[in-house]
Amino acid sequence: MNGSQNGTGLVLKDVVLRLGGIPLIEISCHIEPGSVLTIMGESGSGKSSLLDFIAGFLRPDFTASGRVVLNGRDLTRLPAQDRNVGLMFQTPLLFPHMSVLQNLMFAVPAKAGSRSRRRSLAEQALADVGLSGYGERDPATLSGGQQTRIALMRTLLAEPEALLLDEPFSSLDRTRREEVRTLVFRLAREKDLPVLLVTHDEDDALAAGGPVHRLAPDET
Structure with a gap:
């Protein structure tokens, strides 16, 4: 999960997310096209803010370092509209x-x-x-x-060239949750998109079928 030689997929290089100078998340990873990386942690752990950073929407009270590279293109300093990243939230909006x-x-x-x-x-x-x-x-x-x-x-x-999922299944009942997340992961794989899912639900991680990055207690 340290990057690939062909430059495809979503790569986070030495990303550190801070709030008030205190590190919340530290991560380096490579998400291959068509695969899902799940980040698990409790509410307030900075999971959603990591997605905001990748998509270019990080709130000004957070600071971040490191690089975001998508299919060989460095997104780190690009405005959100030029990143070509899809972000799904907890509510459909x-x-x-x-x-x-x-x-x-x-x-x-x-x-x-x-x-x-x-x-x-x-x-x-x-x-x-x-x-x-x-x-x-x-x-x-x-x-x-x-x-x-x-x-x-x-x-x-x-x-989009990558898909970011901010607990988009959390508001659904159990039956719909299983149905919709199966659909999401199937379509993402069909389109060969790297997917980053943040959740606190073990069933979501299991359904995603990829590697899981669990935030350590001192990161939450």
Whole structure:
């Protein structure tokens, strides 16, 4: 987990995250395309802030050192919009003023082409997660599991090079949780994305099927 020779995947090089000068997380790792690294720790351990650092959203009260490299490209000093990293949160955060289909179309890159092409991609995404015909619905009318599936597809439609998961299954009931996380990991592997999952749930780590980095007691 110290990096690869071919430059693919997500690499964290000597990353140290601090709050008030106190180290919270220290990590070096390499996540291969199509694989999942799980970071486990209790609430307040800095797990979510590590994802924020990778994605370019670290709050100003935190400081970080080290490098973030994705497919050979150093992201460390790039603005968030130039990193091409997908981040899924604990809550789906769908745009309430947009329909389900509009939420999905919003994420499709301009390079995809015309509006009709973007609509077609969004409709296919709905079909891929078993929600054909839901495009005109208000996101607020969907169940938690449905909203999470839409949030996942919105993230993937943006064509990220890596996927960061901030406990996106925690608000779901047990049955939906198993269903949605299976879907997330399957699609990420199909798209050959390196995935970093942070969680405090052992079942999430087991389902991810990859290596697990457990924060030491003095890191929490």
